[in-house]
Each structure stands twice: as structure tokens, then as C-alpha cells.
Amino acid sequence: MKKNKIKKVKKAKLPLSKMSKKEKDYTAVLLEEVRSNFTVFGEALDGFGEKLELVKQKGDATFEEVGRIKLEMAEMNIRLDRIEREVSSIRSEIERIKDILTKKVDLDYVKKLEIRLVRVEKHLKLPVR
Secondary structure, eight states: OOOOOOOOOOOOSSOGGGSOHHHHHHHHHHHHHHHHHHHHHHHHHHHHHHHHHHHHHHHHHHHHHHHHHHHHHHHHHHHHHHHHHHHHHHHHHHHHHHHHHHHHOOHHHHHHHHHHHHHHHHHTTOOOO
16 A cells, blocks of 8 residues: 655745745735634634534533433333333233133033022922022
8 A cells, every 4th residue: 555645845946045036925914814714714623622512512411311211111111111011910820710610610501500409498398580
């Protein structure tokens, strides 16, 4: 790879004392134009600096808000995990209760018993409920 060589600006060969009036005037005009351009550039940078500061402040505020949102989401996830575990526990308990009730009470069997009871009551001439 070849390194880019930086070209150096050549200095004026003539000292200011040896320049003609026309050369001195031309040099003064050039220097004034450069100074003016730097002033305009500096003013532009000042305005840009204010805008950068505003962008930085808004960026910092956004970063802080994102941090708060992350914390809230983490808390919400913890709560949701707890709720999910609780719902799962309730679902398991309901399944267990259904299983127990199914084993303890067979509705068809109860209906058949009621029919038999009614027959027995009629046969015994007891009041039917």
C-alpha cells in the first residue's frame, strides 16, 4: 500500500519588505478574505454547536426514557411470570377437583339411584318427593 503524501503549502519566497505595493495589497485582500471566511465558518459552528447540544440533550432524555421503559418491562415480565404460574396452578387444581368429583360422583349412577328410590317409595306408598 502506498501512503498518501501530504502536500505542503509553499511559503512566499519574497519577504513582505521586498514586495511591491500591488503584491502587498493583493496579499492583504487575500488574508482579509480568509479571515472573513473563518469568521463565517466559526459562526456557523457556533450555531451548529447549539444544535448539537440540543440533539445531545434530546438523545440523553431518550436514553433515560428507554432505560425506564426497560425497567418497567422487566417488572411486567416478572409479574406476568407470576400470573402465569398462578394460572397454571389454578388450572392444575381445577383438573384435580374434576378428577376427584368424577370419581366420587357418577351422575348416571345417581340418576339410576333416584329412579330406584322413587320406585321403592311408590311400592311402600310413601310420599314421593
